[in-house]
Amino acid sequence: MIYFYRQSEKKKSQHRSFSGVLPQINLDKHVEFIEIPAEDERAGLTATIQRYHSLWFDPSEKPLWKLVIVNGRHALFVFDHFVTDGRGSTYILESLLEALNSPNEKDGDSPIVDITTEIKGYPERDPVKCSGKGPSVLFAIMSYVTFWCLQLFYRGTDIFFHDAVYQERELVFSDPKKEDNLTVTNLHTLRLDADTMHRCLKACREHQTSFTSFLHTLIKVTLAADFYPKAKFSHSETVIDSEIPVDADTIWKIARKHKAHISNDLQHKKSWMKAWQAIDLIGEDEEDYVSQFAPGLKLVQKYAFNVSNLGAFENQAGSGPWNISNMEFSAGAIKAGYGVNLSFNVSGVRDGVTVVHVNSEEGSLPSDFVASLVSRIEKRMLAVI
Known part of the structure; x- marks a missing residue:
């Protein structure tokens, strides 16, 4: 998902935010592998997490998230609040765990992934309306x-x-x-x-x-x-x-x-x-x-x-x-x-x-x-x- 601004439908001098879904994403732009010193890893990932809090996304160019793999053992999911909230992010990590334990051998090596919105629960119902x-x-x-x-x-x-x-x-x-x-x-x-x-x-x-x-x-x-x-x-x-x-x-x-x-x-x-x-x-x-x-x-x-x-x-x-x-x-x-x-x-x-x-x-x-x-x-x- 991305979002972008267009002219307001009611006031021509103002703007409105719209959301959209890209047909494809390039995982090479979303997944990053990094190494940190062993002593930093033993002390916890606080310094690494703090550094990635300064990552700012361009909302209209690509989906607002990044998966950072630290020392091959830690999966750090960095995301804008527009994408999901704290609880929503845990579903992604649970899905990652399931995929690691049940890998799909049919998936190719291409970093380009086709996206579909034909999935359960999409679009999500506005919680304010519930x-x-x-x-x-x-x-x-x-x-x-x-x-x-x-x-x-x-x-x-x-x-x-x-x-x-x-x-x-x-x-x-x-x-x-x-x-x-x-x-x-x-x-x-x-x-x-x-x-x-x-x-x-x-x-x-x-x-x-x-x-x-x-x-x-x-x-x-x-x-x-x-x-x-x-x-x-x-x-x-x-x-x-x-x-x-x-x-x-x-x-x-x-x-x-x-x-x-x-x-x-x-x-x-x-x-x-x-x-x-x-x-x-x-x-x-x-x-x-x-x-x-x-x-x-x-x-x-x-x-x-x-x-x-x-x-x-x-x-x-x-x-x-x-x-x-x-x-x-x-x-x-x-x-x-x-x-x-x-x-x-x-x-x-x-x-x-x-x-x-x-x-x-x-x-x-x-x-x-x-x-x-x-x-x-x-x-x-x-x-x-």
């Missing part, structure tokens, strides 16, 4: 007013990431200043071995919560206690003042409340769905995206962090010799001031290592901020479990 209900103008207005009021009343040291550095800029579709606005991702990693994850999951079950809510709570507690002790507000409206080691009962109580809040919203309140549906209230042109969506994203995420957990994956597919011993997921940083300041991306292999990648925009936070945060989160985790 609910069967339209967007709520009242919900959109209330959400905007709520976050506007929060930023009006909570300022400076009252809020997380008040010290983040970013440049105010005017976004204009016709003059994107691409080179000036490219985001450079800084990446830090927390690796949890199989024994630590086993103890984490056992403790989470005992305390009626999930690993995602547990990790989210540890992040929030560490930011509040160690980095922003004067903060009075965060997006979850939870502030804790503690030291390492921590009050485990309080940690588990907050984690349970976080899990219950998410479950209630998924099943009953459904504010997540209303937020997605509100996208339909934005115009379809690219200029509308720049003038309406980007400011709203900035308002909601300016002082936030997020956690995205893809879960644990089975390490085997078929009876062949290949298996997955390690699975990692990392999303590129969003421009500081417009998106979350930190993104925690989690994935792992069942009964194996779980990896947490933490990204931020280069220069937006103090040089030792994320490394110190990750270290303190790990210490609290080990103390609690």
Whole structure:
């Protein structure tokens, strides 16, 4: 899939984005084999992944993905969000594992591959349309007013990431200043071995919560206690003042409340769905995206962090010799001031290592901020479990 711009169907002075499918792709332009030193490989692929976060695709020339094979053992799938999301990318890696264990001898050596759209699930149904209900103008207005009021009343040291550095800029579709606005991702990693994850999951079950809510709570507690002790507000409206080691009962109580809040919203309140549906209230042109969506994203995420957990994956597919011993997921940083300041991306292999990648925009936070945060989160985790 590719995308390209054409003149808007409604406003001749504006533009609209269209998607398309190329009839063929050349795998020589999409698959890359690289070698890294053995000591770098033993330390993990964090440096390699960070480097490929700076890979920018030309959306109209070829599909927006690349498969990088590192030292013949690691498959790094690099892709634009337009192609798929974190969970979608795992299907591709699962398909790769199946193909390695069941090779098709009939496939030739030509790198040119014919593409067909006659496949199950294509085109994918727009998830915003799946609910069967339209967007709520009242919900959109209330959400905007709520976050506007929060930023009006909570300022400076009252809020997380008040010290983040970013440049105010005017976004204009016709003059994107691409080179000036490219985001450079800084990446830090927390690796949890199989024994630590086993103890984490056992403790989470005992305390009626999930690993995602547990990790989210540890992040929030560490930011509040160690980095922003004067903060009075965060997006979850939870502030804790503690030291390492921590009050485990309080940690588990907050984690349970976080899990219950998410479950209630998924099943009953459904504010997540209303937020997605509100996208339909934005115009379809690219200029509308720049003038309406980007400011709203900035308002909601300016002082936030997020956690995205893809879960644990089975390490085997078929009876062949290949298996997955390690699975990692990392999303590129969003421009500081417009998106979350930190993104925690989690994935792992069942009964194996779980990896947490933490990204931020280069220069937006103090040089030792994320490394110190990750270290303190790990210490609290080990103390609690």
